[in-house]
Amino acid sequence: MPTFLHAADLHLDSPLHKLSAYEGAPVDAVRAATRRALGNLVDYAVAEAVPLLLLAGDVYDGDWQDFQTGLHFAARMRELRDAGVRVVLVRGNHDAQSAMTRSLTLPDNVTVLPAGAAGTAVFEDLGIAVHGRSYAVRDESENFVPGYPAPVPGLFNIGLLHTAVAGSQGHAPYAPCRLADLLARGYDYWALGHVHEHKVLHPAPPVVYAGALQGRSVRETGPQGCVRVDVDAAGAARVRHVPLDVMxxxxxxxxxxxxxxxxxxxxxxxxxxxxxxxxxxxxxxxxxxxxxxxxxxxxxxxxxxxxxxxxxxxxxxxxxxxxxxxxxxxxxxxxxxxxxxxxxxxxxxxxxxxxxxxxxxxxxxxxxxxxxxxxxxxxxxxxxxxxxxxxxxxxxxxxxxxxxxxxxxxxxxxxxxxxxx
Structure with missing residues (x-):
């Protein structure tokens, strides 16, 4: 049965707050931290021969200063394509369609699920269907979950969503929903983004925040990384957090x-x-x-x-x-x-x-x-x-x-x- 990776909130090329001005701080390492963490994610997927990577929003931190951020991400996605890894992503509040004035064509192994209505990516060879919806604007206040499609029979169904589930204190209430809304869809796994802390909100079926890939401020302490999900022959998912941060x-x-x-x-x-x-x-x-x-x-x-x-x-x-x-x-x-x-x-x-x-x-x-x-x-x-x-x-x-x-x-x-x- 399949294995997949679930990551979120890469905030690629975002500065790590309040450090680079201090004498003795490793400025170059700080500036490159989000890129290096992405590199760790790609290297792990390739080394472990994981066939599918899910990105639950905020790949970018907002509009690019130039095309270098997008070029770096596209290059890393090509590495995954060459290793046979498929990628499915949704846009979050920081990289919503309205927030990005620049764009680049991504390699053909990357599927960006649409804004406006939920879409589905089906991988018959993996036995997986991924359902998700991207943000059209930053301040999405609609509960997206009721509009997600019904599960595809015979496949392992995953919901991909950038959201503030009720009770996520300290986080802006974008695309808000309740845990009961998620469970009612009948999916086998929910891959969530927006909360920068790894959390399992429900064990079976798993409803999981991957957390940020790299902590960027003192509000994001402890190990950061992705979630590895291994599905057994009975369709049960085993969830394991994999630290990939560089500081x-x-x-x-x-x-x-x-x-x-x-x-x-x-x-x-x-x-x-x-x-x-x-x-x-x-x-x-x-x-x-x-x-x-x-x-x-x-x-x-x-x-x-x-x-x-x-x-x-x-x-x-x-x-x-x-x-x-x-x-x-x-x-x-x-x-x-x-x-x-x-x-x-x-x-x-x-x-x-x-x-x-x-x-x-x-x-x-x-x-x-x-x-x-x-x-x-x-x-x-x-x-x-x-x-x-x-x-x-x-x-x-x-x-x-x-x-x-x-x-x-x-x-x-x-x-x-x-x-x-």
Whole structure:
């Protein structure tokens, strides 16, 4: 019975966010990461003699600056054609028809399923039928699933879809649907894209997000790659995630409780970074660091956050022999001997009280009138920019935004009058 690969969200030639400007960051490796991950995918398909590759949207990150992105993808698809690998893809929100002003003819082993209505690609020799629909415009709000064709009798039926299944918090609700909608079609496997994290939403029949092929920001931590599906003689699908990324992201929490000064605070990086490097298996690693705890060093850390970040970047480079670098440092320390994050009556204490109220009270947060729609629209007009609106109804998303606010303001509030050097 057949084997196939399911991948999504390649975002080919998309920049990896917030790294290339940092001293010591491997700029060339960062810029080439999405292409190298695609190369790993092609090499794996050829080496394993997998006959079919499914791409569930967002092959591209948006309109090309020039034809080089499309030429690179077409060249890789020709490698698959020469190895006998067929490819079926749908367009997602980033590479919707309306988002792409340039196009190239792809090799004849590649089938792009249509926009406007779902289409089907049938591979009789594999015993597979693939049903899918591409995006015509970026902001697709229609539930595509009811319009997908009925299963083809006698074949293994796959639904290919770029979608936000209900409950996909933190992701823009493009082509939204419910898990029940997918299961009602009677397909044997659903190959999903849009959520950049590998997830199995339903085991049998499998409803699966492949995740991104390559993590591109600190929101996409851990191994990234594709899904391999092996179908047995009874028609049951075995799903296995195959890491294919060329670098990793991690978020590390550093406990600096009791640290007397900057050197001691920086040494808190050693054990967490060592564990993260081991988990990355020798791949380059970008890390975001959060320093927390009550310590005498708080005033010095808050007074000079640029030096703190520079010292931590230097230590990360030394500990990893240049394999790890620091994307950002978030400071959540407090001076010793006070209850709460900031002492009552201090600017930091007032900040923490205000943020705690906003985090716990959805109504208070809504009263801020935070609306990112216009900002996101302007940013999306910049080529190569990847923007998804935060889900402000999601408590975790709200708290993450407020944590970022604290990280920006705490050094200003905490550096004045609280154990400052």
């Amino acid at each position: 990793r992201w991690a978020v590390l929490d550093l406990d600096v409780s009791g640290a007397a000064g900057l050197p001691e605070a920086c040494r808190a990086l050693d054990a967490p970074l060592g564990a993260a490097l081991d988990a990355a298996g020798g791949l380059p690693l970008a890390v975001r660091l959060t320093l927390a705890g009550r310590c005498p060093a708080h005033g010095a850390l808050a007074a000079d956050p640029e030096r703190l970040a520079a010292e931590l970047r230097a230590r990360a480079g030394e500990l990893s022999s240049g394999l790890a670098w620091v994307e950002r440092v978030v400071l959540r320390t407090a001076p010793p001997g006070e209850a709460g994050s900031g002492a009552s009556g201090t600017p930091l204490g007032a900040l923490d009280q205000a943020l705690a109220l906003l985090a716990d009270d959805a109504g208070a947060f809504a009263a801020l009138g935070a609306d990112f729609t216009e900002l996101a629209s302007k940013l999306r007009a910049v080529p190569g920019t990847d923007v998804d609106l935060p889900d402000l109804d999601d408590p975790a998303a709200r708290r993450a935004l407020l944590d970022d606010v604290r990280g920006l303001l705490a050094p200003l509030a905490g550096g004045a009058g609280e154990d400052a050097p």
